Amino acid sequence: MINKHSPLPIYYQLEQNIKEMIEKGELKPGEMIPSEREWAETYEISRMTVRQAINNLVNDGYLVRKRGKGTFVATKKIEQPLKGLTSFSEDMRARGMEPGAKVLDFHIIPANPSLAEQLDVREGADIYEIRRIRLADQLPMALETAYISCSLVPNLAAENISSSIYDFIENKLGLTIRFATQVLEASVARKMEAEMLQIKEGAPVLLIQRNSYLDNGQPLEVVKSVYRADRYKFMIEMER
Amino acid sequence: MINKHSPLPIYYQLEQNIKEMIEKGELKPGEMIPSEREWAETYEISRMTVRQAINNLVNDGYLVRKRGKGTFVATKKIEQPLKGLTSFSEDMRARGMEPGAKVLDFHIIPANPSLAEQLDVREGADIYEIRRIRLADQLPMALETAYISCSLVPNLAAENISSSIYDFIENKLGLTIRFATQVLEASVARKMEAEMLQIKEGAPVLLIQRNSYLDNGQPLEVVKSVYRADRYKFMIEMER
DNA sequence: ATAATCTAGTTGTCTATACCACTTAAAAAA
DNA sequence: TTTTTTAAGTGGTATAGACAACTAGATTAT
Incomplete structure (x- = not known):
């Protein structure tokens, strides 16, 4: 899954990995994903690297974080409010x-x-x-x-x-x-x-x-x- | 400016600080802001903490980062609806x-x-x-x-x-x-x-x-x- | 004078670690 | 049995450091 020798940044690979799982339905809306520490252990990467991947997915609306509880697949599909004038x-x-x-x-x-x-x-x-x-x-x-x-x-x-x-x-x-x-x-x-x-x-x-x-x-x-x-x-x- | 004893996270204080400078016109659109290392040295905080503040401002559209060059105030005017949020x-x-x-x-x-x-x-x-x-x-x-x-x-x-x-x-x-x-x-x-x-x-x-x-x-x-x-x-x- | 190389500076990525604040389950006390 | 406390687990914040990739100016070679 994560190739440490790829030119693609590790956080990016993880981000895409999780995003795919969500889009393929392997991770359902509302479902909790593995903890940051679990991802870090599974792939033998730093937790901060995991956080960067998850930060991006949170910002993009795929995931929601709850302190003390875990990180969950967002229940609303990426329906982000428009932040500017669009066609x-x-x-x-x-x-x-x-x-x-x-x-x-x-x-x-x-x-x-x-x-x-x-x-x-x-x-x-x-x-x-x-x-x-x-x-x-x-x-x-x-x-x-x-x-x-x-x-x-x-x-x-x-x-x-x-x-x-x-x-x-x-x-x-x-x-x-x-x-x-x-x-x-x-x-x-x-x-x-x-x-x-x-x-x-x-x-x-x-x-x-x-x-x-x-x-x-x-x-x-x-x-x-x-x-x-x-x-x-x-x-x-x-x-x- | 940055109060290390405040309950507010350091990255958040810096973020608000920079944002104010932009909104007050002390930092103009297109202008380069101090480097991450400069902020870190000035306030005696970690560069990763600076990055978190700047990450948020980049995500919110206030700043633009250019690898190798620096970080610039976004030229696109920040959305300021005439009315704004009202009760x-x-x-x-x-x-x-x-x-x-x-x-x-x-x-x-x-x-x-x-x-x-x-x-x-x-x-x-x-x-x-x-x-x-x-x-x-x-x-x-x-x-x-x-x-x-x-x-x-x-x-x-x-x-x-x-x-x-x-x-x-x-x-x-x-x-x-x-x-x-x-x-x-x-x-x-x-x-x-x-x-x-x-x-x-x-x-x-x-x-x-x-x-x-x-x-x-x-x-x-x-x-x-x-x-x-x-x-x-x-x-x-x-x-x- | 021009081209190539080097240097200094920037952001980008990643590691390892520590502690805080919150949540919830388990254990201990009443 | 119920209540309280503790422990384990979660995300949140922060540090220090290292190296990669890029930029632009300065220096060196042609």
Whole structure:
């Protein structure tokens, strides 16, 4: 298991070893793992080296330590609160899901007063309207409508929006997204939303409106999303 | 700076020390901090102890390490949501409303496995269960159930909970609340909740579960809230 | 002047050990 | 039999030291 002659650090090998055992179900959620001293004795390594491996797994959410009792497999799968602004795709990947998108509509419309103000463009100016079903593991997770200024992102094409717009903005256009404001509210699914999301009409949904901004303060996009409540919870950590 | 006789661990003191320097601007983004050996020599502590402090700051995103070069203040701004973590009362006041509370229940119960784990107490240990209707401008806004460990806050009394528990914890007990994780999900009101909140059964509600922690990392409370969706939206700013 | 090598400094990994603080089971006392 | 004390086991903190791997500047060789 642990090869002391491998170029890989010993703590890393142990970390991967334990992680595999958890992922393969050899160690179940809530189950106590061997003590630090046992690992150290079994593999004839220092306890401090064991601690480093376990520290990392604790930080990553795989394990939970209880002083005096032992170390346990975390009962909640690595559902870590988001510590920063993420794209939908990044969010899904963080949850261990495969993100996807199905484009419903993509066209250019004139900005109404509300959107013009939010995107800081002239009323009536051209803006993209992008409607997509956001998928997670090939199943509908959210219905999303995004608005972006045409003058900010000229020549946006269909192939650019089949996946992550954040990815496109940051990696292809070299723009830096700095922050976003988000408003979350609870609602119930209307007929059209229910059909798209494959849930019952009247089922609870989480509405999220997001306004994101570039690092020069310029608005990037306005996004209105309807998430299925049965498959999505918004998780966040906030400092006092 | 570092008090070896303090009950606070040395690594923790150093960690807070460095973090303060960053937050006060004494250490700028991109700037190199003193080396591990320098800290160790300055404070006459072991280098491994220094490493533990710096490990934590690296994990929290304050610092970045470059092998062979040194350790640098992270350039990415630390997430500081505009609002930060607020108590219910602070939230309402920020919205221009007058906060209030009506206590429904206040008693001591044994901690079940889930709450015991979240509050880091022994299963079956005494914890307070506090159920309140939270008011805004004298109208029901949320139904809230809070759990606090009796060993952490001995002798909590009814008059302490008629308003803000955060206020009591911080100003009367002198404890410092550091951060909280929050999970938000959409749901619909069940019969009991609907009656308490004066809304229709089946009306949308926003469920918020909050786990807050003191600055020594110890859990303070677990709070489960049901907010009326028609009167409450959750608003937040997040940095990329 | 340029390239190669050396040196000093950094973080990264690992060892061995000691003691503290907590938990729980076992043993001793009532 | 019940209660109290002790012992064994857990993670938590800290020390001192050694060597590896990398970085960048200084020195030496071409």
